[in-house]
Amino acid sequence: MTTPAYKRVLLKLSGEALMGDDAYGINRATIERMVADVAEISKLGVELAIVIGGGNIFRGVAPGAQGMDRATADYMGMLATVMNSLALADAMRQAGLTARVMSAIGIEQVVEPYVRPKALQYLEEGKIVVFAAGTGNPFFTTDTAAALRGSEIGAQIVLKATKVDGVYTADPKKDPAATRYQSISFDEAIAKHLQVMDATAFALCRDQKLPIKVFSIVKPGALKSVVMGDDEGTLVHV
Numbered sequence: 302m303t304t305p306a307y308k309r310v311l312l313k314l315s316g317e318a319l320m321g322d323d324a325y326g327i328n329r330a331t332i333e334r335m336v337a338d339v340a341e342i343s344k345l346g347v348e349l350a351i352v353i354g355g356g357n358i359f360r361g362v363a364p365g366a367q368g369m370d371r372a373t374a375d376y377m378g379m380l381a382t383v384m385n386s387l388a389l390a391d392a393m394r395q396a397g398l399t400a401r402v403m404s405a406i407g408i409e410q411v412v413e414p415y416v417r418p419k420a421l422q423y424l425e426e427g428k429i430v431v432f433a434a435g436t437g438n439p440f441f442t443t444d445t446a447a448a449l450r451g452s453e454i455g456a457q458i459v460l461k462a463t464k465v466d467g468v469y470t471a472d473p474k475k476d477p478a479a480t481r482y483q484s485i486s487f488d489e490a491i492a493k494h495l496q497v498m499d500a501t502a503f504a505l506c507r508d509q510k511l512p513i514k515v516f517s518i519v520k521p522g523a524l525k526s527v528v529m530g531d532d533e534g535t536l537v538h539v
């Protein structure tokens with residue numbers, strides 16, 4: 302059985318996961334492995350848009366931003382996602398994939414601006430679109446950007462690829478007794494304050510009836526399993 306479960310998906314890649322075992326930045330072997338996973342599903346004919354986080358470089362709420370004006374720190378965070386997007390697109394190019402980076406912040410000498418009809422055209426042409434600079438607004442996150450762009454492009458699902466293999470009753474990195482949900486409703490995830498994604502992203506996806514699959518980007522083959530509709534990770538649903 303080689304038919305994917307989805308025609309168009311929005312993949313949210315964790316910026317932090319890009320570090321691999323390094324303390325910060327982009328680990329070469331890690332980005333190449335992520336791109337190999339992406340190539341596998343692109344070859345299945347799935348239309349793919351990607352939002353990548355910036356936690357490996359800068360986060361507006363990180364200790365390094367303490368004392369800074371929050372909006373300024375957040376713009377730095379958004380620029381960090383532009384760097385990750387460029388690195389990702391370049392790694393995809395080296396792997397023989399065609400990618401286009403579109404930024405929510407005007408930075409035309411570096412990447413083209415986000416224009417929705419153009420993004421839709423690229424997707425229809427089979428190009429992989431990387432949405433950089435989050436939503437373009439401070440006080441948001443790239444999880445919310447994934448929910449927003451996923452809704453705008455008519456994705457059937459948001460695939461949140463992260464360092465843990467699903468949504469747990471508590472942060473599994475802090476609570477070894479936490480157990481994983483096979484599926485959970487948006488309302489329950491929000492009510493329980495589960496921190497795997499921010500509540501704004503959950504609420505937007507809930508209102509747009511856009512399901513989310515949370516799964517491990519570290520686990521080999523997990524992205525393909527998710528795209529094939531296998532029981533992998535946690536489904537967050539209406």
Ligand SMILES: Nc1ncnc2c1ncn2[C@@H]1O[C@H](COP(=O)(O)OP(=O)(O)OP(=O)(O)O)[C@@H](O)[C@H]1O
Nearest residue numbers: 315316317354356463468469471472474495496497
């Ligand atoms: N209830 C929970 N279930 C699963 N993970 C949780 C939960 N609560 C907190 N987490 C944490 O949420 C993190 C989400 O990781 P991820 O790196 O994707 O976050 P992010 O902020 O989107 O990253 P980035 O900003 O770098 O893209 C996991 O690493 C996990 O430790």
Ligand SMILES: O=c1ccn([C@@H]2O[C@H](COP(=O)(O)O)[C@@H](O)[C@H]2O)c(=O)[nH]1
Nearest residue numbers: 354355361375378379435436439442443
């Ligand atoms: O829409 C957005 C998206 C991101 N930011 C800032 O960037 C960093 C990095 O994004 P992560 O989602 O944490 O990876 C984030 O902490 C914000 O500071 C933003 O302001 N608006």
